[in-house]
Structures are given as C-alpha cells and as structure tokens.
Amino acid sequence: xxxISLCMIVRNEEDVIGxxxxxxxxxxxxxxxxxxxSTDRTKEVCLEYTxxxxxxxxINDFAAARxxxxxxxxxxxxxxxDSDDVLLLEDSEKLxxxxxxxxxxxxxxxxxxxxxxxxxxxxxxSNRRNRLVKRINNFQWRGFVHEYLEVAGNIxxxxxxxxxxxxxxxxxxxxxxxxxxxxxxxxxxxxxDLYYFANEWFDHGFYEQAVDYYEKFLATNQGWIExxxxxxxxxADCSHHLGNKExxxxxxxxxxxxxxxxxxxxxxxxxxxxxxxEWEKAVFWYxxxxxxxxxxxxxxxxxxxxxxxxxxxxxxxxxxxxDEYELAYKHNEIARQFIPNDEKVLHNQHLLEAxxxxx
Numbered sequence: 001x002x003x004i005s006l007c008m009i010v011r012n013e014e015d016v017i018g019x020x021x022x023x024x025x026x027x028x029x030x031x032x033x034x035x036x037x038s039t040d041r042t043k044e045v046c047l048e049y050t051x052x053x054x055x056x057x058x059i060n061d062f063a064a065a066r067x068x069x070x071x072x073x074x075x076x077x078x079x080x081x082d083s084d085d086v087l088l089l090e091d092s093e094k095l096x097x098x099x100x101x102x103x104x105x106x107x108x109x110x111x112x113x114x115x116x117x118x119x120x121x122x123x124x125x126s127n128r129r130n131r132l133v134k135r136i137n138n139f140q141w142r143g144f145v146h147e148y149l150e151v152a153g154n155i156x157x158x159x160x161x162x163x164x165x166x167x168x169x170x171x172x173x174x175x176x177x178x179x180x181x182x183x184x185x186x187x188x189x190x191x192x193d194l195y196y197f198a199n200e201w202f203d204h205g206f207y208e209q210a211v212d213y214y215e216k217f218l219a220t221n222q223g224w225i226e227x228x229x230x231x232x233x234x235x236a237d238c239s240h241h242l243g244n245k246e247x248x249x250x251x252x253x254x255x256x257x258x259x260x261x262x263x264x265x266x267x268x269x270x271x272x273x274x275x276x277x278e279w280e281k282a283v284f285w286y287x288x289x290x291x292x293x294x295x296x297x298x299x300x301x302x303x304x305x306x307x308x309x310x311x312x313x314x315x316x317x318x319x320x321x322x323d324e325y326e327l328a329y330k331h332n333e334i335a336r337q338f339i340p341n342d343e344k345v346l347h348n349q350h351l352l353e354a355x356x357x358x359x
Contacts (some may be wrong), residue, residue: 001100005030005073005135006081009056009065013083014041015167021049023087027096028079034069060178060239063141067147070141076104078133081151084166094160098132107153108133111160115301120341123161128299130155131162145175146184146196157297170278175323176200191222195231207238214238228258229265248249248272263289264306278319286311290331307336309345316348325355 006028010017025031031050035043038057046053056068070078081096087095098109102355109132116125130151133139141147155194180195183189189197212336214231219221239247249272255265270285289311295302313334317329336345 002097002102002104003029003031003075004077004079004132005075006079007032007034007066007069007073007191008081008083009034009036009062009069010038010042010046010083010125011036011058012038012040012042014038014045016084016165017042017043018048018166019165020081020083020085021046024079024081024092024095025049027087027099028075028231030073030075032071032072034065034071036065045130051269060181061144063143066141066147070135070139071335073135076135077102077109078135081131081162082164083339084164086163086165088161088163091162098160102156104134105154106153107137107158108139108151110155110157110297111162114161114163116164116248118339120339122304122339124304126161126302126304128157128297129139129162131160143192143196145178146192146199148192172204186356191217191220192224192227193198194220195223195227198231198234202238203232205241211235211238211242225258229255229262230301232258233265233268245272261288261292262294262306263294263311264303266292267306267311267314270311270318274314274318277321279318283315283322285320286314289317309335309342312338313345313348316352318350321351325352328352329356 004027006024008031010033014268021031031052032057033043033046033050033053035053043053052072054068054072056065058065064115066080069080069096084262090216102109108130110128111131112126112128113129114123116123118124129316130149133149133151139149139151179193179200194199194213194217198217201207201213214235217231218228232251235251235254236248239251249269252265252268252272255262266285266289267280270282270289273279273282273285289306292307294307312331315331316328316335319325319331327350332352335342336349339345
C-alpha cells in the first residue's frame with residue numbers, strides 16, 4: 001500500500017479548513033499545512049489534525065508557496081487540496097481503496113473537480129486536475145497566480161471527485177493586483193499569464209480590457225487548446241455585455257477553429273437564434289448539441305447542462321413554437337431524465353400532455 005502526504009497552503013481559513021481536513025484525515029498518512037500569514041484561528045483548527053504546520057512568507061507567488069509545501073512531504077505520493085475543498089465519504093473511500101491497489105509506476109492520478117452544483121445536487125461545472133503525484137518525481141508548480149502542477153509520465157484518470165464548496169467570497173482584487181504589479185515592473189507575460197490576466201479583467205467587469213488580453217492570448221497561437229476555446233467563450237460573453245451581437249457570434253464560431261464543435265457553443269448559437277425567433281435555425285444548433293458525443297475525461301471546464309438536459313429542454317421550446325408538439329414532448333421527456341423535478345420540465349410535461357391528450 002502506498003502512503004500519502006496531504007499538502008495545503010492556507011491563510012485565514014478558519015471557517016472551512018476543519019471541514020476539509022475532517023473529510024480526508026483518515027485516508028492520508030501525513031498532513032502538511034503551510035500558512036502564508038493567517039490572523040485568525042486557522043492554525044489552531046489545523047492543530048487538531050496535524051502538528052506539521054509551517055510558516056511561509058507571502059511573496060505574491062502561489063507556485064512558490066505550493067512548492068514549499070511539497071518540499072515538506074515525506075510519503076510516497078503527494079495529495080493537494082484547497083481549504084474550501086471537500087471529499088465526500090464515497091470519494092474518500094475510493095481514495096482509500098486506491099491506496100491499496102495503485103501501481104507504483106503511476107506518476108500522477110487525476111480527479112474530477114466539481115466546481116458547482118445545482119439545487120438538486122447535480123454537478124453543473126467541473127474539470128480534471130492532477131491531484132495525487134509521486135513525490136520522488138519532484139513535480140513543480142508553475143505560475144505566480146492561477147498556478148498549475150507541471151506533470152508528465154504515466155497518468156491515471158480516476159473517478160474520484162473533489163468538491164469545491166466555498167463559504168465566502170475571497171479578496172477579489174488580490175489576483176488582479178498581483179498581475180498589475182508584475183506588469184508595471186515590465187515583466188513579460190507568458191501566453192498563459194495573458195489568458196488568466198484577461199480572466200481577472202472579465203471577472204471584475206472590465207470587458208474592454210478583457211477583450212484586449214484575450215485577443216493578445218489568442219494572437220500568440222500558444223497555450224492549451226482548452227484555454228483557447230474558453231477564451232472564445234469569454235470573448236463572446238464580453239461582446240454580449242458590450243452589446244455587440246455580431247462579435248458575439250464571431251467568437252462563438254471561432255471556437256470551432258480549435259476543435260470539433262462543443263455542445264456549449266452550439267447551445268450559444270441556438271440561443272442567439274431563439275432570441276430572434278428563428279426557431280428552425282435554433283433547432284439545428286440545439287439538435288447538434290444534443291447529438292454530440294460527450295468527451296471522456298475532459299480536462300477543460302465542463303458545462304454539464306449543455307451536454308445533457310439543456311439542448312433537449314430548448315428543443316422542446318423550439319418545436320412547441322413550430323407546432324411540432326410530439327417532438328417537443330419527446331425532447332422534454334429526455335430532459336426530464338436528467339432533471340426530473342425541474343419546474344420548467346414539469347410545466348412543459350403537463351402542457352404538452354394536455355395538447356396531445358396523453359392524460
């Protein structure tokens with residue numbers, strides 16, 4: 001059986017760190033906490049689970065802090081979490097089982113990262129991350145903000161899910177300020193930095209600045225393909241906020257340059273035609289979205305609704321407008337398989353059953 005070090009960087013996380021550690025402490029063999037300057041009870045809470053708490057002077061560099069945490073680990077593999085992450089019992093049991101069967105030749109194990117859930121507990125947004133890595137490989141974190149773990153070798157994609165469950169909104173200006181300071185010092189940004197700097201502008205509602213940096217990122221013709229596709233989506237969002245529908249459509253279609261059509265972009269095209277009451281055109285795009293094969297082990301941000309129930313619910317609306325009630329009912333029933341208690345789906349069901357005399 002392999003052994004696992006849990007490595008975390010924390011700062012003022014007294015509200016969530018206990019929940020996180022409680023969910024995983026019985027699975028891991030060592031817990032490393034690196035504190036970057038807490039002024040609350042974070043350390044006291046952590047002491048309930050480990051004595052290996054280290055201080056690290058904050059230097060506006062997340063990768064540096066994470067690399068220091070990794071350097072303190074002593075077990076076979078290193079597992080990392082953020083303070084507002086949680087493993088549910090099912091997933092902690094899966095991780096415990098994995099400890100007993102993992103081939104030591106595996107360099108990294110990826111896990112699904114659930115970023116959001118709907119009111120019914122269904123996963124709505126997720127991606128995949130390298131979570132458990134072999135310590136002797138000395139894999140390094142890169143990037144002062146929005147850092148990533150640079151991994152190579154034999155990678156195993158697991159079905160273990162880490163849930164992101166924040167209780168509060170953190171300092172929203174922190175990352176943007178770090179980027180600005182680095183830019184003012186004349187630092188040359190990598191293509192990845194350009195992309196994430198654009199994301200910070202977007203998240204703060206500065207859409208013109210976001211457009212500028214997303215376009216600079218795409219112009220480099222470098223970087224991860226998933227980031228390029230995501231940039232097209234963000235550019236379409238910016239154009240929408242700026243009231244430029246033509247540019248919104250342009251950037252949506254531009255995403256097709258980087259890969260086969262994704263369901264979320266097809267849904268975006270369909271929605272644009274719905275707004276113009278061009279129902280047959282909307283049907284084309286939503287039908288395409290509904291027929292696309294869901295990608296396996298997708299690493300980019302994954303909008304589950306667009307790959308499951310949303311295109312069918314929208315097809316129901318479109319076919320209703322076209323007086324194609326049988327088709328509307330068919331697609332509403334497909335949507336109901338995914339979201340059986342949704343108010344819109346139930347409303348459609350009753351309306352269409354009355355029209356079709358199915359009661």
